[in-house]
Amino acid sequence: MIKIEVNGRIIEGKDGEMLIYALRRAGIHVPTLCHLNDMFPSGACRLCVVEVDGEKNLVPSCSYPVRSGLKIWTHSERAVEARKTIVELLLANHPDDCLYCERNGSCQLQDLAENLHILRRRYIGDRNRFNEDISSPSILRDPEKCILCGKCVRVCEEIQGVSAIDFIGRGSSTTVGTAFNEGLNVSSCVNCGQCINVCPTGALRERNQINDVMAALSNPDKFVVVQHAPSISLTLGEEFGLKPGADVNGIMTAALRQLGFDRVFETSFSADLTIMEEASELVRRIQTNGPLPMFTSCSPGWVKFVEQFYPELLPNLSTCKSPQQMLGAIIKSYFATRENIPPEKIFSVSIMPCTAKKFEAGRQEMERGGIADVDAVLTTRELARVIRMRGLDMHKLKPEHADTPFGERSTAGKLFATSGGVMEAALRTAHFLITGKEMKDLEIKEVRGLDGIKEAHVTIGDLTLNVAVVSGLMNTRTILDEIRSGSRTIHFMEVMTCPGGCINGGGQPLNADIEAIKARMRAVYKIDKTEVIRTSHQNPSIQRIYAEFLGEPLGKKSHELLHTSYQKRTVLV
Amino acid sequence: MKQEIQCILKRYPHAGRDKLIPILQDVQEALGFISKESVVQIGEHLHLPASKIFGVATFYNQFRFEPVGRYHIQICRGTACHVKGSAAVLETIKRALKIESGQTTRDGMFSLEEVACLGACGLAPVIAVNGRFHAKITPEDIQGLLNTYRQKGESSDE
Numbered sequence A: 001m002i003k004i005e006v007n008g009r010i011i012e013g014k015d016g017e018m019l020i021y022a023l024r025r026a027g028i029h030v031p032t033l034c035h036l037n038d039m040f041p042s043g044a045c046r047l048c049v050v051e052v053d054g055e056k057n058l059v060p061s062c063s064y065p066v067r068s069g070l071k072i073w074t075h076s077e078r079a080v081e082a083r084k085t086i087v088e089l090l091l092a093n094h095p096d097d098c099l100y101c102e103r104n105g106s107c108q109l110q111d112l113a114e115n116l117h118i119l120r121r122r123y124i125g126d127r128n129r130f131n132e133d134i135s136s137p138s139i140l141r142d143p144e145k146c147i148l149c150g151k152c153v154r155v156c157e158e159i160q161g162v163s164a165i166d167f168i169g170r171g172s173s174t175t176v177g178t179a180f181n182e183g184l185n186v187s188s189c190v191n192c193g194q195c196i197n198v199c200p201t202g203a204l205r206e207r208n209q210i211n212d213v214m215a216a217l218s219n220p221d222k223f224v225v226v227q228h229a230p231s232i233s234l235t236l237g238e239e240f241g242l243k244p245g246a247d248v249n250g251i252m253t254a255a256l257r258q259l260g261f262d263r264v265f266e267t268s269f270s271a272d273l274t275i276m277e278e279a280s281e282l283v284r285r286i287q288t289n290g291p292l293p294m295f296t297s298c299s300p301g302w303v304k305f306v307e308q309f310y311p312e313l314l315p316n317l318s319t320c321k322s323p324q325q326m327l328g329a330i331i332k333s334y335f336a337t338r339e340n341i342p343p344e345k346i347f348s349v350s351i352m353p354c355t356a357k358k359f360e361a362g363r364q365e366m367e368r369g370g371i372a373d374v375d376a377v378l379t380t381r382e383l384a385r386v387i388r389m390r391g392l393d394m395h396k397l398k399p400e401h402a403d404t405p406f407g408e409r410s411t412a413g414k415l416f417a418t419s420g421g422v423m424e425a426a427l428r429t430a431h432f433l434i435t436g437k438e439m440k441d442l443e444i445k446e447v448r449g450l451d452g453i454k455e456a457h458v459t460i461g462d463l464t465l466n467v468a469v470v471s472g473l474m475n476t477r478t479i480l481d482e483i484r485s486g487s488r489t490i491h492f493m494e495v496m497t498c499p500g501g502c503i504n505g506g507g508q509p510l511n512a513d514i515e516a517i518k519a520r521m522r523a524v525y526k527i528d529k530t531e532v533i534r535t536s537h538q539n540p541s542i543q544r545i546y547a548e549f550l551g552e553p554l555g556k557k558s559h560e561l562l563h564t565s566y567q568k569r570t571v572l573v
Numbered sequence B: 001m002k003q004e005i006q007c008i009l010k011r012y013p014h015a016g017r018d019k020l021i022p023i024l025q026d027v028q029e030a031l032g033f034i035s036k037e038s039v040v041q042i043g044e045h046l047h048l049p050a051s052k053i054f055g056v057a058t059f060y061n062q063f064r065f066e067p068v069g070r071y072h073i074q075i076c077r078g079t080a081c082h083v084k085g086s087a088a089v090l091e092t093i094k095r096a097l098k099i100e101s102g103q104t105t106r107d108g109m110f111s112l113e114e115v116a117c118l119g120a121c122g123l124a125p126v127i128a129v130n131g132r133f134h135a136k137i138t139p140e141d142i143q144g145l146l147n148t149y150r151q152k153g154e155s156s157d158e
Helices: A019-025 A079-094 A108-115 A151-159 A194-198 A210-217 A232-240 A250-260 A267-289 A300-309 A311-316 A322-337 A356-363 A378-389 A411-417 A421-435 A472-484 A514-530 A540-550 A556-562 B003-011 B017-031 B038-046 B052-061 B077-083 B086-097 B140-157
Strands: A002-006 A009-013 A051-052 A071-073 A139-141 A165-168 A175-178 A205-208 A223-228 A265-266 A344-352 A376-379 A455-459 A463-471 A492-496 B071-076 B111-115 B128-129 B132-134
Touching: A002 A139, A002 B111, A009 A019, A051 A079, A071 A556, A071 B052, A079 A108, A108 A210, A151 A165, A151 A175, A151 A194, A165 A250, A165 A322, A165 B052, A194 A205, A210 A223, A210 A344, A210 A378, A223 A250, A223 A322, A223 A378, A232 A250, A232 A514, A250 A378, A265 A267, A267 A322, A267 A411, A267 A540, A267 A556, A300 A311, A300 A356, A322 A344, A322 A540, A322 A556, A344 A378, A376 A378, A378 A411, A411 A421, A411 A514, A411 B132, A421 A463, A421 A492, A455 A472, A463 A472, A472 A492, A540 A556, A540 B071, A556 B052, B003 B038, B017 B038, B017 B052, B038 B052, B071 B086, B077 B086, B086 B111, B086 B128, B086 B140
Parallel strands: A002 A071, A223 A265, A223 A344, A344 A376, A463 A492, B071 B111
Antiparallel strands: A002 A009, A051 A071, A139 A205, A165 A175, A455 A463, B071 B128, B128 B132
């Protein structure tokens, strides 16, 4: 640590680190619109400029290394004036329709204008005029609101390895767009929504399905069923001022009932179901030398990624539908029959941490006889919006239990919320299926945590399995290339599209920093540690559905309802 | 078309991204424009995503993404032509043909390109159609000029 002088006081910094980090640790806030933590600085927005003794010009603190003897003023008149001018210039061609914007109240540009006390339009430029790209089932793009910070481009390329979008054109006519300005729906976009999470303005947002859901809820002829994904109860609270990781499961259930849903189910139940099918599939592949490694298939961004970039590895993807689609299929078959409701009268909603789930629900493979397994998908953010629209007070609602028969889950199902969770849950059940005994230690520490690539060697009976857990699709490229070249032997690989898994999904509350993600992850493992039923095969509701309806894992019914196939996709990659 | 592009790519074995622009130039010279198909093939060759290639190509005025029309109109936007009113001429052409610079009319008859200087400042404002210069053009001249070329194009079709 070395000492530097900032605004007349001494703070500590690491030699060579970028100044902005030292400032933040010391509690000195300089704004930025383009900086992504722990990634190479781009220095595009210039908002983080500070005055450095001995430098003629202001320097951007995001890309100025700390060295001893530095003397800095972060909020000198010159620095603040420069920031204000930058924001005023950004506003010069921005559509001033904040009141009608998705990000009204959560927009970083709006915040800056407010913080810098900008009260009039100082520069008048030609207002941006572009068509909105509404082609994607998951993500809408409004280039008029884009300030060209470049964060979406970088996340898409450097974190996800997809590069669906890039800067198009030059100078003042630059835009962010796809190759040949095609719609996102025919681009290589995997719908993950990480771009939305980093977008400072309303230029990127999820396709809103609130109206569809509201219409169904007020239609007396519809029986409206909702399922919520494992991570939702751990992140929804943040939208209502609770600390990251606060579990609002019971309160959310109560809220969903108040909204008028006829049944509230947990996707964690069908995560258990996924494990039964997927662990059985793994065991079968091992015993019959089926295509290995087997890849998990719960994450629809990852599935599309394989379909378009690695089609030759499609046989390696588990044929299991994702938990969302499994529960969707079960609701419109088993549940419909049991409750004597015609499937076409059921409107099935899912609350997901994910924008790609909207795409997944619309896939052709995910319907039977013209009836979709899932009718509408809301993100965590959309659910929060609905709750606010209906004036429900999350701090006053009394917790309630989910409905039977799909409200009961094991902690293994809940683990699906985080990277490594599917792996852990699957291995617990695979161990039982192969040896007939439970694992001695259910916790597989090597696959926990926020690392992008995690590996473990797991002994089950006389088998040793090499398993890998990957999150952030860029990381999968490394491993897939090694698998393809034969330099790495893996039997089972879990992939979650978003870094850290669903707790950091593209539909989650905005502005989550690394600490928030860690807190969400801790909350998942706390649930696993404190509850009794920790394996999917021990979930009584799972045992019942196999006894009453499905028969056995990988059986005829399962094949029909719970498994699917994938196809090579030709997109402009 | 595929083979033409492959021929070009063969001239750049083991190339990295620094060869992108020379390759794009070769493709445009061979095809007259940068096609989607060529972007895919260049991407495979250089291990670059299509969006990146499109991003680089759109940075430069020289690349176009539609085939040129039967009559390719180059309008000079150099200083002398600008002073003599080439902006108004450009507007008139765009409106008459309902295309922007870099585009081609639907019937494939005309395409439009803005160039920095045609090197004929004494004739400003100047446009070139398939390399043939038209001097001291005014917005009023445009419709007649386009009609002449269109008739020529249509009659040679028959």
